[in-house]
Amino acid sequence: MQDYENVEVVKIPKDRTGVLIGKSGDTKNKIEEALGIEIEIDEEGEITIYSTDKQVDALSLWKARDIVKAIGRGFSPEKALKLLSDSYMCEIIDISEYANSEKALLRLKGRIIGSGGKSRRYVEELTGTYISVYGKTVSILGEFEQVQISKDAIEMILKGTSHAKMYKFLERHRQSVKRRELELWK
Numbered sequence: 001m002q003d004y005e006n007v008e009v010v011k012i013p014k015d016r017t018g019v020l021i022g023k024s025g026d027t028k029n030k031i032e033e034a035l036g037i038e039i040e041i042d043e044e045g046e047i048t049i050y051s052t053d054k055q056v057d058a059l060s061l062w063k064a065r066d067i068v069k070a071i072g073r074g075f076s077p078e079k080a081l082k083l084l085s086d087s088y089m090c091e092i093i094d095i096s097e098y099a100n101s102e103k104a105l106l107r108l109k110g111r112i113i114g115s116g117g118k119s120r121r122y123v124e125e126l127t128g129t130y131i132s133v134y135g136k137t138v139s140i141l142g143e144f145e146q147v148q149i150s151k152d153a154i155e156m157i158l159k160g161t162s163h164a165k166m167y168k169f170l171e172r173h174r175q176s177v178k179r180r181e182l183e184l185w186k
Contacts, residue, residue: 006051008065012072013135014045020071027077031067034084035060039068047072059086066090074134075141082141091147096136098158109133111157119163123153126170149173 012020021028021041028039036054041047049064063083070080070090082088095112099105112133113120120131127150129142140150149170156166 006061008049008061010047010049010065010068010072012045012047012068014043016072016074017041017043017045017047019077020047020068022077027071030077030081031064034081035064037061037064039064045072070139070141073137073139074132075130075139079130079141087143088141089144089147091140091151093138093140093151093154093158094136095133095138095158105136108158109138111163112138112154114163119157122167123150123170126167126174127153 019027020039022030028041031037032039034056036052036056037060038050038052039047040050047068049061049068051061055061066089067080067083069092070083071077073090073092075090080090083090095105095108099108111119112131114122120133123129124131127142127146129140129146129150131150131154132139132141138154140147140154142150153166153170156169157163
């Protein structure tokens with residue numbers, strides 16, 4: 001191997017390394033080719049990302065790191081690859097910061113997901129983001145402003161706000177976005 005100027009190291013759950021690699025290495029290869037970087041995966045879930053002379057831009061290493069983290073937090077490779085775009089980001093919230101016991105952690109995860117996934121789906125639909133609840137985290141993937149709104153809504157739930165109040169917050173925000181869009185068209 002050559003000398004690498006920049007290196008990023010990310011740890012992901014072992015059960016997600018297969019998803020990162022993909023069928024016959026497809027996902028790993030797709031990330032490497034799209035960004036001009038190299039990815040090395042060990043059996044413990046430690047991912048090392050190397051810059052190369054083929055690197056697409058100065059942010060390639062960080063984009064690769066964010067894609068790997070997103071896959072590690074439960075997103076499908078198709079969704080995680082949206083992070084190739086400069087307008088997408090992934091925010092990770094540690095649910096354990098809001099829970100004082102394992103039982104409380106499970107309850108909070110259940111509140112975020114909702115009955116039959118309804119709560120999570122509703123937040124995703126109203127904000128245009130993707131949400132993954134995995135381990136002790138909830139991750140939000142989408143465009144910057146939408147991720148911030150989703151994060152606010154999820155933190156409301158984590159702090160004990162009722163679902164109805166959180167839904168109203170999201171609907172108000174959605175209406176203000178529509179009003180802004182209408183103003184742009186005038």
